[in-house]
Amino acid sequence: MIPALGLVVGIVAGLLLQPSVPVWAQPYLPIAVVAALDAVFGAVRALLDGIFDDKVFVVSFLSNVIVAAFIVYLGDQLGVGSQLSTGVVVVLGIRIFSNVAAIRRHLFHA
Amino acid sequence: MRDHDDDTARTSGPDDDARPVDQPVAAAPDAAADQPGATVEPTAGSTPTGRGRFSRFSKAQLLVAVLVAALGFAIVVQLRQTEQQGLATLRQSDLVRILDDVGDRRDRLAAEASDLESQRRELTDVSTGDQAALDAARARATTLGILAGTVAAKGPGVEVYLTDPRSTVRAATLLDLVQELRDAGAEAIQIGSARVVASTAFTDVAGGVAVDTLVLRAPYTVVAIGDGQTMATALEIPGGVIASMPEGAHATVATRDEVEVTALHATPDPAYARPAATPTPQPSGS
Numbered sequence: 054m055i056p057a058l059g060l061v062v063g064i065v066a067g068l069l070l071q072p073s074v075p076v077w078a079q080p081y082l083p084i085a086v087v088a089a090l091d092a093v094f095g096a097v098r099a100l101l102d103g104i105f106d107d108k109v110f111v112v113s114f115l116s117n118v119i120v121a122a123f124i125v126y127l128g129d130q131l132g133v134g135s136q137l138s139t140g141v142v143v144v145l146g147i148r149i150f151s152n153v154a155a156i157r158r159h160l161f162h163a
Numbered sequence: 164m165r166d167h168d169d170d171t172a173r174t175s176g177p178d179d180d181a182r183p184v185d186q187p188v189a190a191a192p193d194a195a196a197d198q199p200g201a202t203v204e205p206t207a208g209s210t211p212t213g214r215g216r217f218s219r220f221s222k223a224q225l226l227v228a229v230l231v232a233a234l235g236f237a238i239v240v241q242l243r244q245t246e247q248q249g250l251a252t253l254r255q256s257d258l259v260r261i262l263d264d265v266g267d268r269r270d271r272l273a274a275e276a277s278d279l280e281s282q283r284r285e286l287t288d289v290s291t292g293d294q295a296a297l298d299a300a301r302a303r304a305t306t307l308g309i310l311a312g313t314v315a316a317k318g319p320g321v322e323v324y325l326t327d328p329r330s331t332v333r334a335a336t337l338l339d340l341v342q343e344l345r346d347a348g349a350e351a352i353q354i355g356s357a358r359v360v361a362s363t364a365f366t367d368v369a370g371g372v373a374v375d376t377l378v379l380r381a382p383y384t385v386v387a388i389g390d391g392q393t394m395a396t397a398l399e400i401p402g403g404v405i406a407s408m409p410e411g412a413h414a415t416v417a418t419r420d421e422v423e424v425t426a427l428h429a430t431p432d433p434a435y436a437r438p439a440a441t442p443t444p445q446p447s448g449s
Binding site: 055056057058059060061062063064066067068071072073074079080082083085086089090093096107108110111114115129134135 | 221223224225226227228229230231232233234235236237238239240241243244245254256257
């Protein structure tokens with residue numbers, strides 16, 4: 054309930070404030086968002102599995118975001134930023150898909 | 164952030180409804196030790212345990228809410244950014260590729276522009292050439308029409324009024340008059356209602372003169388367009404046409420600023436002659 058409210062509050066704040074992304078953060082924000090989505094889906098899955106842990110979620114959320122951004126940064130420094138971004142998105146996408154599949158099995162038993 | 168958290172805590176529903184999985188979490192292997200450890204945020208002092216309904220409320224859940232709020236915020240920001248995204252966020256290689264594309268496109272457009280430019284120039288030249296040719300042809304047709312007597316003409320000239328009460332004027336007299344006018348530069352001549360052209364014939368008939376097929380009787384009015392002064396002088400010169408008029412005939416010459424030659428010479432379409440290719444440039448029509 055509270056995280057859902059937080060999501061709503063964050064969306065409303067983004068809509069109201071309409072901030073512009075700083076230039077230095079522009080390559081990393083999309084990847085960070087995808088990584089955070091992965092963490093959130095993992096948390097929902099854990100919730101349904103009954104093993105949800107606030108601390109695990111916080112740590113995984115932050116580490117996901119930081120590691121994803123760091124990988125993109127590293128790729129930019131190595132000159133393979135776009136390829137590494139694609140790789141990160143692919144990996145996170147696979148994880149999101151598997152998590153969503155688990156959630157689906159929980160909710161619909163199918 | 165801290166206010167926001169407090170507001171969320173106060174306005175949210177009962178803790179039991181919000182977090183139905185607290186018991187399993189507490190039963191997790193390391194959850195018991197983690198729950199206190201996770202509350203290291205500065206919001207630790209504002210734990211909303213003041214009311215009994217929120218006694219189960221965890222700081223870690225607030226942290227989760229904060230993180231999810233940050234996620235929602237970031238998603239919205241990123242969506243908005245993507246909507247208005249220009250070239251600023253692209254990488255160098257992408258920018259180089261786009262620059263190449265733009266350069267190619269510019270080259271293509273420049274080539275196309277130059278093609279269209281030359282095409283336009285050609286069309287303009289052709290049309291102006293056509294227009295010039297058309298104007299020339301029209302002017303030539305008018306000139307030839309005046310000479311052939313198929314169009315009316317007006318301009319400065321003379322008017323000769325020839326009285327002949329005794330019918331002594333012969334065809335030869337009128338022919339002399341016309342020849343004199345032609346020599347003096349007359350461009351269009353009309354006698355009575357008959358247009359005088361190159362093929363005009365003067366024939367003596369009873370009581371008058373036939374100009375082509377038109378029979379004219381005295382008095383005769385001759386209108387000629389040309390340099391009036393020159394023609395008048397030529398006609399009135401001593402020993403000239405007027406001076407040698409037959410007995411009883413009398414001519415008066417009037418120079419006019421504008422006379423009109425309105426009689427037309429009917430030109431039958433040639434039955435046999437057809438235009439042939441002109442091998443050499445024709446002299447000017449006038």
